[in-house]
Amino acid sequence: MAYSDQSNVLFWWSLKNFDKIAKNTVLDNITAVILLLFIGLDASK
Incomplete structure (x- = not known):
């Protein structure tokens, strides 16, 4: 779960x-x- 949250943070940082x-x-x-x-x-895994 924590790793997935980290991926989401990276994703949103990239968008910003x-x-x-x-x-x-x-x-x-x-x-x-x-x-x-x-x-x-x-x-998506």
Whole structure:
């Protein structure tokens, strides 16, 4: 449960910081997308 809560915090932090993330380089964008997908898949378990 605690780990799932941590994933949710990371997810919401990513959403709040999406504008900043989107202004980074393409490589950083790809990394952010992969992290978001990984967190999303992990949270859906």
